[in-house]
Amino acid sequence: MTASTDYTAQEIIVVAGSKILEDRKVVFVGTGLPMVASLLAKLTHAPGLIPVFEAGAVGPPLKVGLPLSVGDSKTFTSATYLKGLNAAFEMTQRGFADIGFIGGAEVDMYGNLNSTMIGNFPDGYQKPKVRLPGSGGASDMAASCERTILIVPHDKRKFNKKLQYVTSPGFLDGSPNARYNVGLQGKGPYRVITTKAILDFDEETHRMRILQVFPGETVESVQAATGFELLVAPNVSTFPAPTVEEVRMIREDIDPTQAFVKRSPKQTSDGIDSNDQMPFLTPKNERMLHASQQS
Amino acid sequence: MEKKSGMYWTGLSPDEAREKLVNKDKSMRDKRMPLKQAVAEFIKDGDNVGIGGFVNIRQPIAITHEMVRHGFKELTLSWQSAGMAPDYLAGAMMLDPDRFSIKRIEMAYWAHEAFGLSPMFRYLAERGLIEIEDWSNYNMSARFKAGAMGLPFLPTRGPLGSDITQTSRTNVVDCPFTGRPIALLPACNPDVAIIHVQAADMYGNCIIRGTDCTCAEIAMASAHTIVTCEQLVAHELVVSNPKDVIIPFLAVDAIVEVPFGSYPGACRRHYYFDGEHIKQFHAAAETMRKEGRSDLLQAYYAENIFGVETFGDFISKFPFEKILAAQTAESFNYERLA
Numbered sequence: 001m002t003a004s005t006d007y008t009a010q011e012i013i014v015v016a017g018s019k020i021l022e023d024r025k026v027v028f029v030g031t032g033l034p035m036v037a038s039l040l041a042k043l044t045h046a047p048g049l050i051p052v053f054e055a056g057a058v059g060p061p062l063k064v065g066l067p068l069s070v071g072d073s074k075t076f077t078s079a080t081y082l083k084g085l086n087a088a089f090e091m092t093q094r095g096f097a098d099i100g101f102i103g104g105a106e107v108d109m110y111g112n113l114n115s116t117m118i119g120n121f122p123d124g125y126q127k128p129k130v131r132l133p134g135s136g137g138a139s140d141m142a143a144s145c146e147r148t149i150l151i152v153p154h155d156k157r158k159f160n161k162k163l164q165y166v167t168s169p170g171f172l173d174g175s176p177n178a179r180y181n182v183g184l185q186g187k188g189p190y191r192v193i194t195t196k197a198i199l200d201f202d203e204e205t206h207r208m209r210i211l212q213v214f215p216g217e218t219v220e221s222v223q224a225a226t227g228f229e230l231l232v233a234p235n236v237s238t239f240p241a242p243t244v245e246e247v248r249m250i251r252e253d254i255d256p257t258q259a260f261v262k263r264s265p266k267q268t269s270d271g272i273d274s275n276d277q278m279p280f281l282t283p284k285n286e287r288m289l290h291a292s293q294q295s
Numbered sequence: 296m297e298k299k300s301g302m303y304w305t306g307l308s309p310d311e312a313r314e315k316l317v318n319k320d321k322s323m324r325d326k327r328m329p330l331k332q333a334v335a336e337f338i339k340d341g342d343n344v345g346i347g348g349f350v351n352i353r354q355p356i357a358i359t360h361e362m363v364r365h366g367f368k369e370l371t372l373s374w375q376s377a378g379m380a381p382d383y384l385a386g387a388m389m390l391d392p393d394r395f396s397i398k399r400i401e402m403a404y405w406a407h408e409a410f411g412l413s414p415m416f417r418y419l420a421e422r423g424l425i426e427i428e429d430w431s432n433y434n435m436s437a438r439f440k441a442g443a444m445g446l447p448f449l450p451t452r453g454p455l456g457s458d459i460t461q462t463s464r465t466n467v468v469d470c471p472f473t474g475r476p477i478a479l480l481p482a483c484n485p486d487v488a489i490i491h492v493q494a495a496d497m498y499g500n501c502i503i504r505g506t507d508c509t510c511a512e513i514a515m516a517s518a519h520t521i522v523t524c525e526q527l528v529a530h531e532l533v534v535s536n537p538k539d540v541i542i543p544f545l546a547v548d549a550i551v552e553v554p555f556g557s558y559p560g561a562c563r564r565h566y567y568f569d570g571e572h573i574k575q576f577h578a579a580a581e582t583m584r585k586e587g588r589s590d591l592l593q594a595y596y597a598e599n600i601f602g603v604e605t606f607g608d609f610i611s612k613f614p615f616e617k618i619l620a621a622q623t624a625e626s627f628n629y630e631r632l633a
Binding site: 031032054055056057064065068069070071072073074076077082083084085086087089093116121122125126127128129130131132133134135136137138139140142143144165166167168169172179180181182183184185259260 | 416420454456509568628
């Protein structure tokens with residue numbers, strides 16, 4: 001397995017996301033990078049992975065290609081079960097989904113996500129500075145999947161002590177039984193995958209913790225790009241660079257049209273790319289991340 | 296933000312929705328009519344309009360074009376996730392709010408997944424021109440389902456722990472059976488549902504391929520339903536397997552055959568997305584959002600909506616190769632015998 005020396009931040013996210021997915025589990029897949037990661041997992045170590053899409057498809061083999069939407073025709077072909085949104089979410093509420101795979105524009109130390117608005121909340125709710133697409137199914141997945149995996153581009157402005165709007169609940173205020181006490185099901189966030197690291201959550205405090213760093217990053221550089229204090233797991237290791245073959249699969253087999261995994265960055269004057277599901281407020285020349293919050 | 300104690304209904308109240316249905320002619324009659332007539336007859340200013348489909352899948356695009364040509368004021372729009380349908384309505388409002396206006400939206404998601412954000416949504420929201428009530432996909436689906444069940448609410452877990460409980464009419468109560476908190480969501484009973492399906496008969500019995508989305512719930516919850524279909528077929532064919540009928544004639548008021556009625560979005564078994572056209576439309580709106588220049592958006596509407604009589608005329612503007620490409624792309628997703 002030759003390590004790649006030419007891969008993008010999105011590509012390592014996809015590889016990391018794929019490796020976290022276990023074979024034979026049910027994964028409720030959000031739009032964008034989670035779809036790419038799930039497909040990569042299915043084509044490599046997890047052929048028995050059972051993807052569920054909120055528009056209704058359960059267990060499609062995804063042999064007709066990468067869906068552009070969680071309601072894409074490609075999710076329906078050879079699905080084992082197919083109804084509509086209510087059925088998909090009712091199944092999740094019942095406990096059929098092991099993992100929910102979602103993203104957001106902003107995350108806090110307890111894994112709560114914002115994909116609704118940037119601005120002054122609550123006073124500015126009806127006139128936000130930047131209006132994001134909204135929850136989609138993300139808040140339902142966060143509420144009812146047994147665990148969730150979150151994708152958030154690593155940036156100080158995205159890793160905040162306090163969110164502007166909590167769209168999808170993580171561990172809430174981190175207090176013991178916080179999720180149970182407000183009526184939620186599931187154990188909450190499992191992993192956060194960013195452009196710099198893989199993080200998990202401390203079992204007691206529910207605070208975000210550095211588990212592995214990506215090549216070229218250190219505990220210090222990850223902390224420096226985070227707007228709150230991170231915990232550090234014992235023996236932080238470096239997540240290996242994607243292999244040449246993994247990068248080839250993403251570029252040639254899975255997302256050849258760059259629907260979600262872009263090869264080159266795009267930047268607009270206000271830092272918000274209209275081709276993105278969410279704003280990516282990074283300095284110029286950094287790789288853009290097209291992650292997902294609609295799930 | 297409204298207080299939960301002051302509950303208000305933004306479409307029909309459950310009692311009004313019941314009353315409308317009681318007084319409606321539910322006979323199995325020929326409901327075919329031109330789209331122009333259906334829109335004029337069943338949609339009124341101030342209505343709550345329930346929009347079918349999901350993001351850019353099976354959205355009622357032809358109906359939204361006709362609504363723009365007609366002009367409506369102060370509409371409330373309700374959906375779970377949508378893209379091009381509210382974009383067309385919102386673009387009309389950006390150009391001339393005296394001719395077309397949206398008062399309020401109740402929804403989970405307004406964007407385009409692989410095809411980006413909605414410049415129309417950003418334009419209207421960031422200027423504070425519309426009232427917004429955020430929900431999740433399950434929340435909106437459950438609200439339509441409550442309406443379809445003839446109930447005032449459904450309990451869900453969905454918005455618990457989210458600020459959605461603060462900005463919506465969600466009522467979090469202690470469950471009378473478990474004692475744990477549970478969210479109660481008010482039913483959504485729109486005045487009118489707008490829905491596109493693959494096939495229907497002249498009475499309005501509908502067959503849907505691919506995801507059902509939340510279309511049946513929206514139709515059953517609404518006082519009136521306008522349906523466009525790819526194929527209008529014989530009644531005997533539609534009921535050859537009665538379980539295929541997902542929306543029964545009882546809920547439908549108008550049926551119109553409109554091939555490509557979800558284009559440039561996708562329709563299972565018929566055509567895949569035309570991402571290029573979606574991006575072209577968005578580029579015109581994005582110019583207005585960023586630079587305030589309305590000329591490109593104006594030109595888009597002049598050519599594609601106001602400059603044509605029917606949706607068929609709009610589709611006729613696309614080169615044959617383009618239409619064929621959309622069909623061919625879908626044939627890779629779903630191969631079918633002729």
